[in-house]
Amino acid sequence: MKRRELFSITKPSFHPHPASPGVGRFTNALLRTHENKEVRFYDDLIRGKQVVVNFMYAECHGACPLVTQSLIKVHRALKNRMGRDLFFYSITIKPDDDSPAALEHYARTRRANLPGWSFLTGNAFDIETIRFRLFGMNHPGFDLDAAMHAGTLRIINDGTNCWTAVEAFASQKAILKHISWADPPKSYTDRLLESRVRQTLIDKDVKAYGYRRDV
Amino acid sequence: MRIPSLIICLLFSFIPTLAQQCQLNLDGTWKDDSSTKTLYRFDAGKTLSVIAGDNTGPLATARYALEESQSRQITLTSTKGGPILGNGKDPVTIKSFDDTSITFLTADSNVIRWTRVDPNRYFITLVARNGEFYDSSGSAFPILTRISSLETVTDAVGTYSDVGTSAFGRVPAKTYIDFMHEPRSDSGVMLRLEINGAQYERALRVLQIWDRRVKENALLYQYQVPLNNIILIKAVTETLNACTDAVKLYKLNYIHPEDWISDNYSPQFIPFVYFSELKKLNGARHVRDEEFEHLYNPSAAMVDK
Numbered sequence: 001m002k003r004r005e006l007f008s009i010t011k012p013s014f015h016p017h018p019a020s021p022g023v024g025r026f027t028n029a030l031l032r033t034h035e036n037k038e039v040r041f042y043d044d045l046i047r048g049k050q051v052v053v054n055f056m057y058a059e060c061h062g063a064c065p066l067v068t069q070s071l072i073k074v075h076r077a078l079k080n081r082m083g084r085d086l087f088f089y090s091i092t093i094k095p096d097d098d099s100p101a102a103l104e105h106y107a108r109t110r111r112a113n114l115p116g117w118s119f120l121t122g123n124a125f126d127i128e129t130i131r132f133r134l135f136g137m138n139h140p141g142f143d144l145d146a147a148m149h150a151g152t153l154r155i156i157n158d159g160t161n162c163w164t165a166v167e168a169f170a171s172q173k174a175i176l177k178h179i180s181w182a183d184p185p186k187s188y189t190d191r192l193l194e195s196r197v198r199q200t201l202i203d204k205d206v207k208a209y210g211y212r213r214d215v
Numbered sequence: 216m217r218i219p220s221l222i223i224c225l226l227f228s229f230i231p232t233l234a235q236q237c238q239l240n241l242d243g244t245w246k247d248d249s250s251t252k253t254l255y256r257f258d259a260g261k262t263l264s265v266i267a268g269d270n271t272g273p274l275a276t277a278r279y280a281l282e283e284s285q286s287r288q289i290t291l292t293s294t295k296g297g298p299i300l301g302n303g304k305d306p307v308t309i310k311s312f313d314d315t316s317i318t319f320l321t322a323d324s325n326v327i328r329w330t331r332v333d334p335n336r337y338f339i340t341l342v343a344r345n346g347e348f349y350d351s352s353g354s355a356f357p358i359l360t361r362i363s364s365l366e367t368v369t370d371a372v373g374t375y376s377d378v379g380t381s382a383f384g385r386v387p388a389k390t391y392i393d394f395m396h397e398p399r400s401d402s403g404v405m406l407r408l409e410i411n412g413a414q415y416e417r418a419l420r421v422l423q424i425w426d427r428r429v430k431e432n433a434l435l436y437q438y439q440v441p442l443n444n445i446i447l448i449k450a451v452t453e454t455l456n457a458c459t460d461a462v463k464l465y466k467l468n469y470i471h472p473e474d475w476i477s478d479n480y481s482p483q484f485i486p487f488v489y490f491s492e493l494k495k496l497n498g499a500r501h502v503r504d505e506e507f508e509h510l511y512n513p514s515a516a517m518v519d520k
Contacts, residue, residue: 027433125424125433132435140445141469141477143435 014048017161022047025133029126031091034103034119041130045118050157050182051087053134054168055150056119057094058106063150067168068110071153074175075114083116085184091120093146095127135165157182237458239287239312240413245329254332255299263291265299275299282306289319300327313458314413335363336510337415338502339455340407341448341494342394343487347376353402355444355486356386357451358394359419362510372422372429374444374486381483383440384429388519395511397504404487406494407502408462410455417454421447441482448486452493463496465489 016022026042039045054071056064068090075082082088090112092098098106103119106112112119121127134156135149142148155164155178166178186194205213241257244266253274254266261280264273275296282288287309291300301307305322312318319327340358347353356373371386397405410418425447428434436442445467455462467489469477476488494501 024432025437125427129428129433129435133437136436138436138439138442139469140442140449144446144449 014159016048016158019161020158021161027126027129027133029122029130031120031122031126032100034100034107034113036100036104039118039120041126045087045089045120046156046158048159049087050085050159050179050184051089051155052179053089053091053154053156054152055093055131055135055146056090056106057092058098058102059094063168065110067150067153068112070168070172070175071117072110072112072114073172074179075112075117077172077176078179079115081116082114086116086179088117089120090117091127091130093127093131093150095121095124153178155179155182157184160184237313239281239283239309239317241281241317243412244332245317246332248328248330255329262294263299265296277303301325314411314461331412333412335361335412337361337410337412338407338507339410339415339418339451340395340405341452341490342391342403342405343490344394344398344403345484345487346402347379348381348483350483352381352441352481352483353487354386354390354394355448355490356391356394357418357422357448358386358391359415359422360511361415367511370419370422372425373447374441374483381440383434383443385426395507404491404494406490406497407507408455408497408500409502410461413458414455414461417457418451421450421454439482441485445482445485448489452489462493462500465492465496 023042026046028040028042031039031041031045033039045051052071052074054067056067071088071090075088078086092103098121100121103121104113107117107119131146131149132143134154135152136143137148151168153166153168153175155166156162160182162182164178164181166175170178202212205211242259243257245255245257247253247255252267256264256266257279258264261278263277263279265275266272267274273295275293277291277293277295277299279292280290282290288306289300289309290306291298291303293299293303297303300319301321302323307322308320310318310320310326315331317329317331319329321327338360340360342358343355344353345351354373354375356371356375358369358371361368369388369391371391372384373386374381374383375386375390376382394405425443428443434440434443435446449467452462452464456464465476466474467476467485468474471478476485476492480488
């Protein structure tokens with residue numbers, strides 16, 4: 001076994017950023033996963049982690065499956081991180097209709113029962129609070145329309161207190177780029193290595209076209 | 216709006232709104248429109264009883280089961296006396312219903328209409344003032360009142376003045392009692408409407424949810440507190456029309472130019488202007504102080520919850 005693999009199987013410890021809004025903003029609502037496991041929204045799902053949150057419902061045959069398909073592609077691209085330091089949470093906007101079994105069926109039929117990805121249901125009161133706290137735009141006209149929130153992916157890194165969002169139908173490249181904005185800070189060595197690789201591409205571009213393209 | 220946003224809105228456009236739907240509630244006492252003396256009572260134990268007007272005990276009883284598949288049907292099994300609705304064998308279809316009435320269609324095509332009997336009276340009072348706070352906005356909240364022969368119950372949740380500062384939550388009795396009289400100047404607005412029991416229950420549910428949000432620190436808007444009051448008053452007033460268009464409503468939907476109130480006013484002033492608009496639309500149904508005062512006992516209603 002390689003040394004890197006040996007380290008990667010140890011469970012990472014998650015520490016929230018000192019400025020994280022914590023339970024006060026995220027709430028610590030009791031939710032249920034599609035595996036029928038009880039979880040606390042902040043303590044178990046958000047605290048110190050990097051997460052991508054979206055809203056959907058099981059009987060949705062329009063946009064939700066398309067968003068799920070898009071997330072499956074993103075999951076594939078980031079599969080080494082999924083369930084380790086990156087997590088996807090799909091929360092139902094119709095908790096009264098969507099039991100854990102219904103969500104499990106949705107995840108299974110869409111082939112989205114993947115590591116690091118939880119489908120969540122709970123109490124309508126709590127889910128509405130979470131929806132407004134994470135996706136609210138300080139505009140009742142938009143916020144009362146659940147569709148406005150369902151078309152957005154909220155990306156949060158509680159370890160760095162970084163929040164960003166991207167349209168659910170954005171390209172895979174754009175979604176990956178937004179997720180990377182919330183990535184934990186890289187070490188000096190990693191940044192140096194990345195810069196060298198990028199510089200090689202820039203040099204190649206300049207040589208071929210006479211100017212730098214988007215690398 | 217960009218094209219992807221438009222596509223998302225179209226694809227999600229079939230998501231049902233979170234507004235409350237008209238729900239069938241059989242529990243309670245009903246009277247047949249064609250007969251004056253006989254009363255019918257559905258209770259939670261799935262029993263339907265026929266009661267004579269003089270309250271001498273049930274003349275007939277039946278167990279009932281409500282099926283809500285394609286069409287709502289009630290199956291009755293007599294336990295005492297003869298059949299109550301229809302022939303007692305075939306299920307009875309619920310043709311239509313609203314907050315106060317229900318129409319049945321029996322297997323032999325008879326149409327029977329029942330009206331709910333409720334000894335209580337219910338009122339909703341929408342009150343708002345300007346010029347109370349530093350930004351010249353003020354209190355705005357709905358007051359729900361249930362008056363029975365035994366007690367008067369009052370609930371009020373919204374934005375109120377707590378020693379001159381804006382506060383949001385359950386309004387203390389000593390504050391709302393001051394709002395129970397019609398304002399004498401343009402800086403105040405009041406619309407008092409008599410509503411039915413089902414409308415009262417729905418509106419009360421909205422107030423209870425918001426009361427819980429305040430107590431559990433679960434406000435939808437943590438920092439823009441006036442926006443919470445907008446959602447509260449919108450939900451309370453819209454819930455009155457869940458079954459029938461009982462109240463003429465202004466559409467507070469933030470759609471330009473239809474909703475000129477949200478277009479032109481800051482959030483803290485919207486409730487005042489919204490209530491003023493509702494007063495204009497429903498002025499004819501406003502219950503004046505003179506009519507209300509002989510029903511309402513302020514000291515009985517002044518109970519903080």
